[in-house]
Amino acid sequence: MIKARDEKGLATLYDKYSAALLGIIIRIIGKREVAEEILQQTFLKIWDGIDKYDASKSTLFTWMSTIARNSAIDKRRLVSYQNQNKTDDLDTHVSLVGNTSTKTHHIDVTQLNKLLDEKYKIVLDYVYLQGYSQSEAAEALEIPLGTVKTRIRQAIKILRDELKNEKNLFIGLLILIIILLSI
16 A cells, blocks of 8 residues: 555554554664654655565565664764763653564564573674664674674574574564563
8 A cells, every 4th residue: 555655554554563663763762752753754764765665675564674773873873963962861761662562472582582692682782772883882892893793693693593484583583682671
C-alpha cells in the first residue's frame, strides 16, 4: 500500500512500528521529545524513499530501523545538539525501552544474552545503542579500532549462528541489545 502512495499504508506502518523505532531512537538520543521529532522525520524519509526498499536485501523493519538509527546518529553528531546536550540535567535522560512493544514469544532473549561475553556486549552497546562510530568506540573504550571491528563481527556471527533459522533475526538482535543495557 505504501509503495502505491496510499496514506493508509503509512498509517498502518506507523501504528505497527513506531514504538519499536522510537525505542531505537531514544536509546541513541536519550530525550523523548527529540526522539519523537526524529521519528517523524524517519517516517517522512520512509514515505519519500519507499521506492528504494528492496525486499530481497532486508525485511521492511530492518530497512526502516536502519533509517531511524542513522537519523538519530546524524542528529546526535550535530555540534548544536552536542552543545545543547552538555547543558541538560541528568534527570532529562529517560530510557523507554520498557515501553516498546515487540512480539518476542518465539525468541529466547535470555539464552541469546548468555551467548555473548561482556567484551562483545560493551562494544555493541557503544556502536549500536549509543551511536558511536567504531573509531569513537575504540577511543572511548581505549582499545584498538581493529579490536572493536573484530568484536562486532564476532558478536554478530555468534548471534547469527544461533538464530540462523529465525525469521525475525533483526528483531531478536535488537531485543538482545536492549536487554544488554538493562543488565
